[in-house]
Amino acid sequence: xxxxxxxxxxxxxxxxxxxxxxxxxxxxxxxxxxxxxxxxxxxxxxxxxxxxxxxxxxxxxxxxxxxxxxxxxxxxxxxxxxxxxxxxxxxxxxxxxxxxxxxxxxxxxxxxxxxxxxxxxxxxxxxxxxxxxxxxxxxxxxxxxxxxxxxxxxxxxxxxxxxxxxxxxxxxxxxxxxxxxxxxxxxxxxxxxxxxxxxxxxxxxxxxxxxxxxxxxxxxxxxxxxxxxxxxxxxxxxxxxxxxxxxxxxxxxxxxxxxxxxxxxxxxxxxxxxxxxxxxxxxxxxxxxxxxxxxxxxxxxxxxxxxxxxxxxxxxxxxxxxxxxxxxxxxxxxxxxxxxxxxxxxxx
Amino acid sequence: xxxxxxxxxxxxxxxxxxxxxxxxxxxxxxxxxxxxxxxxxxxxxxxxxxxxxxxxxxxxxxxxxxxxxxxxxxxxxxxxxxxxxxxxxxxxxxxxxxxxxxxxxxxxxxxxxxxxxxxxxxxxxxxxxxxxxxxxxxxxxxxxxxxxxxxxxxxxxxxxxxxxxxxxxxxxxxxxxxxxxxxxxxxxxxxxxxxxxxxxxxxxxxxxxxxxxxxxxxxxxxxxxxxxxxxxxxxxxxxxxxxxxxxxxxxxxxxxxxxxxxxxxxxxxxxxxxxxxxxxxxxxxxxxxxxxxxxxxxxxxxxxxxxxxxxxxxxxxxxxxxxxxxxxxxxxxxxxxxxxxxxxxxxxxx
Numbered sequence: 001x002x003x004x005x006x007x008x009x010x011x012x013x014x015x016x017x018x019x020x021x022x023x024x025x026x027x028x029x030x031x032x033x034x035x036x037x038x039x040x041x042x043x044x045x046x047x048x049x050x051x052x053x054x055x056x057x058x059x060x061x062x063x064x065x066x067x068x069x070x071x072x073x074x075x076x077x078x079x080x081x082x083x084x085x086x087x088x089x090x091x092x093x094x095x096x097x098x099x100x101x102x103x104x105x106x107x108x109x110x111x112x113x114x115x116x117x118x119x120x121x122x123x124x125x126x127x128x129x130x131x132x133x134x135x136x137x138x139x140x141x142x143x144x145x146x147x148x149x150x151x152x153x154x155x156x157x158x159x160x161x162x163x164x165x166x167x168x169x170x171x172x173x174x175x176x177x178x179x180x181x182x183x184x185x186x187x188x189x190x191x192x193x194x195x196x197x198x199x200x201x202x203x204x205x206x207x208x209x210x211x212x213x214x215x216x217x218x219x220x221x222x223x224x225x226x227x228x229x230x231x232x233x234x235x236x237x238x239x240x241x242x243x244x245x246x247x248x249x250x251x252x253x254x255x256x257x258x259x260x261x262x263x264x265x266x267x268x269x270x271x272x273x274x275x276x277x278x279x280x281x282x283x284x285x286x287x288x289x290x291x292x293x294x295x296x297x298x299x300x301x302x303x304x305x306x307x308x309x310x311x312x313x314x315x316x317x318x319x320x321x322x323x324x325x326x327x328x329x330x331x332x333x334x335x336x337x338x339x340x341x342x343x344x345x346x347x348x
Numbered sequence: 349x350x351x352x353x354x355x356x357x358x359x360x361x362x363x364x365x366x367x368x369x370x371x372x373x374x375x376x377x378x379x380x381x382x383x384x385x386x387x388x389x390x391x392x393x394x395x396x397x398x399x400x401x402x403x404x405x406x407x408x409x410x411x412x413x414x415x416x417x418x419x420x421x422x423x424x425x426x427x428x429x430x431x432x433x434x435x436x437x438x439x440x441x442x443x444x445x446x447x448x449x450x451x452x453x454x455x456x457x458x459x460x461x462x463x464x465x466x467x468x469x470x471x472x473x474x475x476x477x478x479x480x481x482x483x484x485x486x487x488x489x490x491x492x493x494x495x496x497x498x499x500x501x502x503x504x505x506x507x508x509x510x511x512x513x514x515x516x517x518x519x520x521x522x523x524x525x526x527x528x529x530x531x532x533x534x535x536x537x538x539x540x541x542x543x544x545x546x547x548x549x550x551x552x553x554x555x556x557x558x559x560x561x562x563x564x565x566x567x568x569x570x571x572x573x574x575x576x577x578x579x580x581x582x583x584x585x586x587x588x589x590x591x592x593x594x595x596x597x598x599x600x601x602x603x604x605x606x607x608x609x610x611x612x613x614x615x616x617x618x619x620x621x622x623x624x625x626x627x628x629x630x631x632x633x634x635x636x637x638x639x640x641x642x643x644x645x646x647x648x649x650x651x652x653x654x655x656x657x658x659x660x661x662x663x664x665x666x667x668x669x670x671x672x673x674x675x676x677x678x679x680x681x682x683x684x685x686x687x688x689x690x691x692x693x694x695x696x697x698x
Contacts, residue, residue, distance in 0.1 A: 046565040055565065058590075059558040088551070155403050159607025161669040169670060183589070192592075263586060264553055266607040269398060274549040315562035321516065321547040 025291035028338060033306050040313030047316055054193055060308035061197035062087070062256045062263075066279035067286070067300045068208050069252025073134070074283060074295035075212060076245040077225035078127065081138040082119060083253040083279060084272030085145035090115050090257025092149040095158035095267025098178060099170050105178035108261075112254045119145070120250025124243030146271050158267030174265055182262025197259045201301075204252065209297035221245060222294075281332050282307055288338035306331065378691045379643040381445070385417035388446075390638060391439035394424045395432050395451035395476070400605045401627045402450075404671070405474075408631020409448065411695035416639055429456040436460035440467045446638045449473040470641040472651075474634050475520070484641070486634045486651045488625035490521045493602040494528035494576050496623035496657040501572055501600045504620060508538025512563055512573045514556060514580040516546040525576040525602060542567045546580060556583025557590070564591045571597060578603035578622065585611055585619050594618045604658055606670040612660050613669075621659040626675065629653060629684045632695060636687040647687045656681045 041048035066083045073080040093115050094108035103111075119141060126137040154165040160173045185192040186199065212218035223231045224241045232238045256275070261267060285306055286292075286299025307328060314324050381388050392409055396402050406422065413420040423439060425432035432449075433456045439447050440463065447464050449457055454477050461478040464471050471478075474486040501509075515526055533539050543563045549555040556575075560583060564570065573588070575581040581601030588597045594616050601608075604624040612619045630653050637647040656678060662668070666677040675682030688694070 044566060046568070049565070052565055055561050059561065062554070091551075150398075155398065157400050157605070157607060159605070160610045162606045163670055163672055169672070195590075260551065260554060263557070264551065264582070265611070268551045268553065269400075270551040272550070274555065275551075311558070312562045315545055315559045316566035318543055318545070321545070321549075321559075324547075 022291070025338065027290070029285075029288045029306075029335065030290070030302070033302070033309065036306075036309055036313065040309065040316070044313055044316040047313060050190055050193060052312065054195070054198060056305065056308040056312050057198040057201065058195050059312060060282070060304040061195075061201040062260050063275055063278040063282060063307075064201045064301060064304035065204055065256040065259070066253050066275055067282035067304050068204055068297055069249035069256075070279055071283050071286065071295045071297055071300045072208065072212070072221070072245045072248040072252070075218075075221045075225050076242050077228065078134040078242060078245060079138065080123065080246060080249040080253075081135060081276065082123060082141040082145060083249060083256075084274070084276030085142045085149070086116060086119050086250055086253035086272075087257035087260060087275055088268070088270045088272035089119075089145045089149040090254035091261040091264070092152075092158060092267045092269075094178065094258055094261045095174070096152055098174050099158050099160055099162065099172045099267070100152070100164070102172035105175040105181075108175070108178055109258055112258045112261075113251060115257075116250035116252070116254030117247055118250075119254075120247035121243065123250065124246040127246070128239045128242050142276075150269060153267075155269065157269050160266070179262055179265055182259055182265070197263070200255065200259065201304075204255070205297060205301040208248075208252075209301075212297050217241075217244075225295075278307065278328075279304075281328065284339075285332060285335040288335040291338075293339050303335070378693075379645075381642060382416060382418075382639065382691070386419065388416075388418040388642065389421065389442070389444040390418055390446040390448065390635070391421045391423055391442065391444045392448045392450060393432060393435045393439060393452075394422065395427060395429070395453075397424045397426060401603065404605075404627035405450065405631040408626075408628030408633075408695075409635055410631075411628070412632040412635035412639075415693045415695040416635065417693075418639075425452075429453045433457060433460040436464055440464055440469060444469060446470040446472075446642050448634050448638055449476060449478065450634070452476040454479060470638060472634055472638045472641065472647075474630065481649065484637050484647050484649055484651055486630065486637060486653070488521075488630055488653050489655060490524035490602075491528045493623045493625065493655045494525040495532075496655055497576065497600040497602055497621060498528065498532045498574065500621040500623075500657055500659065501574065501598070502532075502536065504598060505572055506538075507536040509572045510540045510542045510567070510570050512560070512567065512570045512584070513541050513544045514546040514560075514573070514575040514577070514584060515544055516548050519548070522577060529574060529576070542570055552579040553583040553586065556580050557586035560584045560587030561591060564588065564593060564597070568593075573597055573599045573618075574601075575599060576602040578605060578608045578624075581619060581622065582608065582611055585617065588618045602655075604671070604674070609663060609668060609670060609674065613663050617660060619660065621657060623655050623657050624681070625653050625655045626671075626681050626684075628675075629682070633684060633686050636692055639692065640687055640689060643689075643691075645689060651687055653684050653686055 070080050070083055090112035093111045097103040097108040097111045123138055123141055126132045127134050162170050164170055181196050184196050186194040188194045220236050221241050224238050228238055282304035283300045285303030289299035289302045292299050311324055423435040425435055432452050447469055457476055457478050461471055461480055461483055465482050471483045473483050545559045545563055547555045573584045575584045578601055581599050584599050588594055597618050599619040601622040604622050633653050637651050640647040668674050668677055
């Protein structure tokens, strides 16, 4: 495979020549994570249990999936601010299809994925062909979607039995198959342990990790991100890679929206800003994992779990919500210091 | 034009005695300026607008304005305090006869409201204290909301239980509900608050569900969850369901919406009761209080819309599926007998 040479280029130093500083950069964050787990395991009753572990994954499943999507855009040197509102728009779309139009689970899922693809294509089109800077294009898309999701119901949340703007009562219901996406649990060692959302997170993390690290397509996306001009001169269809990155981001965000709708069982009016911020935080924390100093899927997944462990542990110890925001921010700052100050490859 | 109408309004003030005397006999005769309602312009200046509560509030305002036949302008500042104050000035410039201020910050609205009063415009305020004796304050009684829900919790569970409490400080209605919770804790020593949590990260229900799951695994002996805001309650219910504790935990909340009704009515739902004021009724009351002012009558300085307790059993017994059926089958929820002078036309019950 052609990726052999690029893989070596990404690891300039041989592993055996690592100094203490290199170890700190490489494993510091994982050590911090392990330390947190041990601390909470001792300090909080019930933290060290399989249910608790699964729950941590469940609590970060949706933001984690969004974060994996935004990682794809970070890889090509872009950014996607619209993922939070794509997720909530997908949530509204699935609810609308089922409750108002009386569709089934398959139609709802298809509608959500279509939302993701279309938004991704529009984002990519704006950025590549209209030359709108990525932050601005996706910011515009974010506002557009926050408004758009409210238009069909005139600003109401969608729930079974809701009254439509024209006074009639919506007849559809959330289909049980769709709700199962948010509520069904697989047996794993213990009965009813593993929720579908966690399975989806793990599968998507592995898929996108393999895709970005080991396929030609993924390696080329990194090439576009690190030096767009060089990639173009080397004959890579840069525009296509960039558009694909936004489509991936949109689709992942809409998958997050499907899981959100299935968990809540209704279409909630929400801007999704907190989803956006949490998932971007996870992706940025991911830069620090294993000293990658670049967007990477494995790091993003670890970053999401890190935030999940922290929030779960703090909540179990009755820490109020503002301390949690504070600590989340502190972790992000530390992670970014790991990435940009300690790492010699941090200068982008 | 405006001046003549205001002079007319002052004339009406002088004729107040006559109109109230004749009011009972001739219920259809509306006092000026509502004998010619098409000429009356009122403005609703909003601070908060997104969400089911505010949507329903608006529909109530619209329904009552339509019943009166007045011209309603809606100005929405979308949580921009400075813009909201500007919008009051905009409404003054539009030459409206009355203004309803819906939410906002005391600091930014106090002076704007005073400017409107100085311009001879009648003003009422909902859920924002503008500290002005000329401006009636419309309130839903948050203390009563919390009291009704907690009384039901005590009726269901006795006065000794371990509780989880969902609260975010700094949000006025939640702070008022919190006062009642403190009173109950002081009054009933058997109520033990094992955990307090809460967040406003949206989607709120999803974020609260994550927190509640942690709380439940740390405190598996909690039997009552007091979540005095329906988004909180919805999140707690998701967590209780996911933890398989629906039979062991009971949830008491405040506020209601169609999706809340569905969640309360799910088989085996842990969500036992909620206390709520119908936001549409609050909207109607706001317009009625303003209309009384315009007609030269006094609705009183504090207009309190009383809440209703809604239990899971009531919803199931009456087979209530959405807010409209709730209003139809629990009449105390659909209409509040607040500020209803005899001449006041009421919106048709849907």
